[in-house]
Amino acid sequence: MNDDRPIGVFDSGVGGLTVLAALQRRLPQESTLYLGDTARVPYGTRSAETVVRYAKNNVRTLVSVSDVKIVVVACNTVSAVALPALTQELRVPVVGVIDAGARAALAATRGGTIAVLGTAGTVRSGAYPRTLAALGHTGHVVTLACPLFVPLAEEGWTHGDIPERVAKKYLAQLPNDVDTVVLGCTHYPLLHDAIRSVLPAGTAIVDGGAATAEHVARVIAARTASMAAQHRLLVTDAPEQMVQLAPAFLGRPIARSDVDLVDVQMTA
Numbered sequence: 001m002n003d004d005r006p007i008g009v010f011d012s013g014v015g016g017l018t019v020l021a022a023l024q025r026r027l028p029q030e031s032t033l034y035l036g037d038t039a040r041v042p043y044g045t046r047s048a049e050t051v052v053r054y055a056k057n058n059v060r061t062l063v064s065v066s067d068v069k070i071v072v073v074a075c076n077t078v079s080a081v082a083l084p085a086l087t088q089e090l091r092v093p094v095v096g097v098i099d100a101g102a103r104a105a106l107a108a109t110r111g112g113t114i115a116v117l118g119t120a121g122t123v124r125s126g127a128y129p130r131t132l133a134a135l136g137h138t139g140h141v142v143t144l145a146c147p148l149f150v151p152l153a154e155e156g157w158t159h160g161d162i163p164e165r166v167a168k169k170y171l172a173q174l175p176n177d178v179d180t181v182v183l184g185c186t187h188y189p190l191l192h193d194a195i196r197s198v199l200p201a202g203t204a205i206v207d208g209g210a211a212t213a214e215h216v217a218r219v220i221a222a223r224t225a226s227m228a229a230q231h232r233l234l235v236t237d238a239p240e241q242m243v244q245l246a247p248a249f250l251g252r253p254i255a256r257s258d259v260d261l262v263d264v265q266m267t268a
């Protein structure tokens, strides 16, 4: 059956464009509708209750704008705390980024410690260790909040001395036997090179966004669209900022006319 409904994607802000980029690379024939809640970003510092409430607002907005065939939760912090609530809310499949990231980490580890880097909210939720354990992993897992990586990525300070020194300071807290590092936040792929530069050679770095795109491809495999793909971007504030940050996060420039401003549906 052909299904040309778009893939719905949402995030707390612009960071999820890294996941959108992975989806568009893996599924170039699919249309996408992306919502960034730029009026209320960041989510990583907020309570789980607030993140669940915001996430519900976002999916209601997304499905009211378009009849999407799947919702991809690009934000790790939302994926960590809100997936059950969102699954209950929607009739279409809901896919977060944590399950695929955890599976990719399991495929990469050679028996050493898996280190998950994320926001304070993602770390506090325990979602990655819980998911890894549910997948049968019995080895050691550590989680580490790296909050400064988010503003560094948005400031464009992703290469050179400053991000490398910040990465060194954070990652010095990891145990010596780490063999796999999960980039458990939408922004961290931009810091990949800085993170790589302070890790021992041979440490695997896993990007949950790319792994999620593979998973989404499997979920919608039987319902692939054939028409020319269309891509729509929505924000809840400051569209110019998304235009400015798109090259770094999405990997290509966008025009102001590609981004629409929407009000989130605030119902509880």
Ligand code: DGL
Pocket: 011, 012, 013, 015, 016, 041, 042, 043, 044, 045, 074, 075, 076, 077, 078, 119, 122, 150, 184, 185, 186, 187
């Ligand atoms: N999108 C968030 C995440 O992946 C990072 C930015 C934020 O704190 O909202 O966890």
